[in-house]
Amino acid sequence: MPYEGEFAQYKPLRRLVESERVQKLLGSYKVRTPSDNTNSLQILQPIQIQAGDWIPERLIAIDGSHAEVNIKNGFPGAEASYVTVACVILDVAKMQKLDQQRPVNPKEFKTIEKAESIDCALPGCNVISEGEKSAKDSLRKSIFEVLSAVRMCEDGESLLDTYEALLKYKPTTDQTGQTQKCPYEDCPQKNDYLRGDGQYTCSCELARSLYSTDALRIHERMNPAGTNGAIFGEIMQVWERLWMVHILRTLESKKWLSSLRRLAIILDGQLAVFGQPAWISQAIYQELCRINTVAKRFTEGKDILILGVEKTGTFVEHFENLDRKENGGFGNFPCQSVGLLTDSYIKQNIIFSDSTRPYGDATYFGRKFFYKTKCGARLVVTLPFLAPQHRDLTQAEQSHYPRLADAVGLLDKLVSSRFPNALVPLVSANAEAAIPLRLGNKVLEKLAKELMADNGR
């Protein structure tokens, strides 16, 4: 027993180590031999890419943050969460001019960005709002109310309208054939959740409030007696992506889609939705395809350019390892090259899986690639699926990524000189999002008008 000395005082630990069942389990785990990076790189075959010279006039960057705080209301462990999603609009020409005087003076940088944000405080454990019976019901109500209150244009649709448009794509049963249950556990009819728009009532005699946003199912995992950081993370993630669709739908309803010729959207994180509300990712996919088809009539056939950029996680680590030389420095992966990922590459090299379902099938609405910029920054980027053929992960060709050349050309120009492997617009959005309770203004509306005003050029 080699652990004798070390574990002598930890009886439970020794019991675990000696347990036959535990040993059997550990023995059955698959252990991946540390991969030979040169080998992985050979399989991946980075492609030198001719970057496009398209530069948008404006960039919209979206990023959110959430922070849980303890509140004193007489109940133990009472918690609320500040959730904020910021949307920053950058003038690319001005940004490039400033960029030549690197490092950019942050004060001067402020003059080229405008921000809009969703800011709210949501109830968590032991926080019950007026007229509600539990923290869970209070949270459900708050999610609904925040979405109804936010809109990009005074006379345009609300974020709730955007959400309800996506809800129409949701199948009535989940992947396992299960239906959603009524959010009230004591519902006398033991009803399935009755899906609807807006706020309405359960069909049982108690006739309590139901909301269209209950279909997100975020409340189902709420912990009534502890911290709920994970679900506030899910809420933030949904709002960021919802906001992106909201911008596009508002441009459409205002007949401003032609402005997409000169606009790109960058989202912090993957083009995916995880956890309870993951279903919305496939609704977003369908809606993006629809809007893109309409938009192409106004953009000389150009697809919408949306980029998701992730800063951390297994893909980021893997890319770093690929690029690491034996002496510890970087440079294995050539600059201005992309690594286009197939399902089998991902499952064999990044996220181990035997599954026959394609990686991220239920959660992603885009596909990933690695890009090393002109100046050597490593970026893990997702571009959206804008047609069914983009979803074919058995292959990875440039044609599977809408506007890949334009995307990498843009990324070359957006890399931050202050932060390694980060993008200037996301640094700005993050700076905005990191401040809770900023009051939004209607800058997006102004922006769209600006872009439309010089439409004749």
Ligand SMILES: [Zn+2]
């Ligand atoms: Zn009921």
